[in-house]
Amino acid sequence: MSQPKDFPEKKSNGNDGDLRVIGHPRRRVDARAKVTGQTRFADDIALPRMAHCKLLRSPHPHARIRSIDVSRATSHPGVYRVLTGKDLPIEYGILPVSQDEQALCLDHVRHVGDPVAAVIAREELIAFEALDLIQVDYELLTTISDPEEALATPSPRIHDYGDEGNIHKRVALEFGNVDQGFAEADEIFEDTFFYQGSTHLPIEQHASVATKDPDGKLTIWTSTQTPHYLHRALAKVLQMPPAHIRVIATPNGGGFGGKSDPFNHEIVVAKAALLLDRPVKICLTREEVFYCHRGRHPVLMNFKTGVKKDGSITAMHLQTLIDGGAYGSYGVASTFYTGALQTTTYHVPRYRFQGCRTFTNKPPCGPKRGHGTVQPRFGQEVQLDKIAEKLQIDPADLRLRIAESSNAVTANFFRLSTVNLSECIRRVVKSSGWRERFRKLPEGRGVGLACSAYLTGAGLPIYWNKMPHSGVQLKFDRGGGVTLFCGATEIGQGSDDVLASIVAEVLGLETFDIRLYTGDTDLGPVDLGSYSSRVTIMAGNAALQAAERAKSLLAEAVAERLGVPPERLRFAGKRVFDSAAPENDVTFQEAVCLAEARFGTIGTVGSYTPPKSPALYKGGGVGPSPTYSYTAAVVEAIVNPVTGWITVPKIWIAHDIGRALNPTLVRGQIEGSVYMGLGEALMEEQEFRRLPKKLSHALVHKFPSILEYKSPTSLDMPEVFTELVEEPDPQGPFGAKEVGQGPLLPIMPAVANAVYDAVGVRIDEVPITPEKIMKALAERKAGRAPRFGPSHFPHVDWPEALRVPPPWEGGDGNAINDVPRHAKPAPQPTPEKDKVLSS
């Protein structure tokens, strides 16, 4: 067997010596299935009598449906059924405030790829042929291609809900007297940035198989990150009791946020299976995956930041204009997220945020790794680089001066737990040789630094309730077997391994001894899903509680047998023994049998609910987390001044993880984040173009294929030097914090800052392409500002800001110009209730 490589610096953490599973580089529990091709993804499932489904999608970006004629398709040989919007009229959506999707569009299509009909046939090819036989009569509507057009074009409305015209959501929050903060500043910086949209591009295309069970209930296997929310959407649209629907999330062949919404194709095959009483499968083509999208929102940002001469921030005002695409998706949460985490890295005493999301006739945007916080992180970190230069402070030193500290409550009332940002900065400064290289490398070569913070799990559920966010059940059998049931969804990040390792550690077993049933709404208690980096802390803490409860049952029974007090017993090496006399022991299997004899059948449960957030104002539901991870990165860039070509040879990154449960997987998450961040920094973009007027003038994807949507290959990946900062966090299981998303965030701004160090031009836009560098170099040559990026931020009619005094101005977490929540009359349960949602 190969020896896993450890990290260059492994810090000891007090009682590490006791840990036998946690913290050790290990083969993940599902590794064997993956390397033998036996992991069963959704499209690997084939059932007897299974039919196949294809969707007819709109070729127009915006149109009314006058009529649909499916008669020819219905009578095509081999076609079992054709469904249209009339068969599934009930609207759904991931957020309660954005129930704006129909599984098949009834009368209005909003982007190229919106589905209008479904054919279910004996073979996939027959279904495909029959799509051509469906006649749809469209009345074309004005296409809205970007947020500025949306602001200027209130009609026709893409949706008949939202704040106004084609504005989906406008928000404004103000924490403290921001104008006074600017008045106290020695320097004020104002910069506009643009962050282009990108897509997740999981290699697995979405696939689903639904069947009517022999007893008449519904089961669906599907590539989803959020089986619980799909469960809810299916119950609503199909008008079935949720208890009669079983959602099984198959292991996802990559998710990255792209499989977090309930999708039209999932609802369609479920309906078809019920109608036909036979299994129905759909597997999307790659082009269709581009139409599902839910990827990174394109965001235009304006950052105004006031600083003292020493670099301390006196006030910040951030405006974001967000291209939402055709549906709500997670967009209300995304909008708040573009303003949420600015305060969690550096101390910002006064902060104003205004965000506006518009609808456009493009595939809907949603959560992609770093959800909504990635774009403003880019702006903030590039602006800090500019501030440092103007103030003549080293960018690393500037950040060290203003970094937030542990247990702080931010201006917007997010309670931080452990904060090791400064240590992360010190690590990358040392490992990268920053002091010897920054502003000292030859022309064409540079280094850039950036930092970030990210949630370890959203503090609030999408549907507000008082129930736990995650639950785990453990079952113990007389053979010594331990079976774990949990709704958590394995999307490649290693959630199964997290659960197994925690239970194995507590009970003195190996991860191989734990049998796992996850991602199945019938078998396991609810876990809200694999999003917001929540699984390790929430499902992990639930597993920890269930395992500890089982351990105390077993200990009580074994203590009686061995004649020692239970607190003296140790669980290790599949034995339970007296720590004072280790030879006085029973096997784990005997322990289970003793406990069963003593207490009856042994099963335990555990659950987790995040701590209550002090952010009580409307909008304060997005951003709170039990704890935040921190990252610092240094990127080295080589820029050819003649061609603008950028090469990144090496990246140094340090991540505040709390504790690495399995360092092999932690390193994989960090390097995978670096990779995906580098793709966004240098090449990935979800671009659209208009077809010529003589055709339809439709707004279509420039690149709906993997070949043309450029993503980094093995040849593009730089060397990465990864360090972990491990101070166990009291909130996390064994002290663990998140790692799946945070390490992506500093990469794009660090690349931009490195390009500036290399050739002296600012690229205030992502992706940073050779073409943009050449344009900025030409600007410099012409004596103008050496910069490429957006020049203005359009006018938005902002609502009056909710004013929330920060803690140091005597605030209590409520807005002073809004009715406090506790003073409101009893809430009426309406679906349109303007709840603030988190993801």
Place this chain on the structure above:
Amino acid sequence: MVTISPASEKTAQIRFTLNGEQTDVSFAAYKTLLEVLREDLNHTGTKHGCELGECGACAVLLGGKPVLSCLLLALECGGREVLTVEGLGSDGQLHPLQDAFADLGAAQCGYCTPAILVTAKALLDQNPHPTRDQIREALSGNLCRCTGYLQIFEAVEAAVLEIAGRNRSA
């Protein structure tokens, strides 16, 4: 009463060697090797990510060389030898590449893994001691969105050492 569309009639038939075993299969003539493996032979270890030859997830070895099974008609494979991930191990043991991938975090979601494993095997069969750059080059047609590739390179290098060690002791 359902009539079978002429296109989906299983009129084609080939005999070929799949993972060392003589295999006869009937299928609709339009089908790619990928579709026949997955749908007609229930070998679902080989994956697909685009069916256009862009992502590399469907790579299998044809006569020992990596090919994209989504761009190859099954009809072209009569009499040939095809190796998929299901045929990598032997005698109930994983191939050293599989062990190394499992131990070193080279498979996260595992979706691109089968194709990368067989592509790496083809490389090692031809060049038992590849450099890091040769590994990068050999795997440059296989997209992985999870790992950032580095743990994959390290796993291939670990397998190289393991195989060399076994050959020495053999």
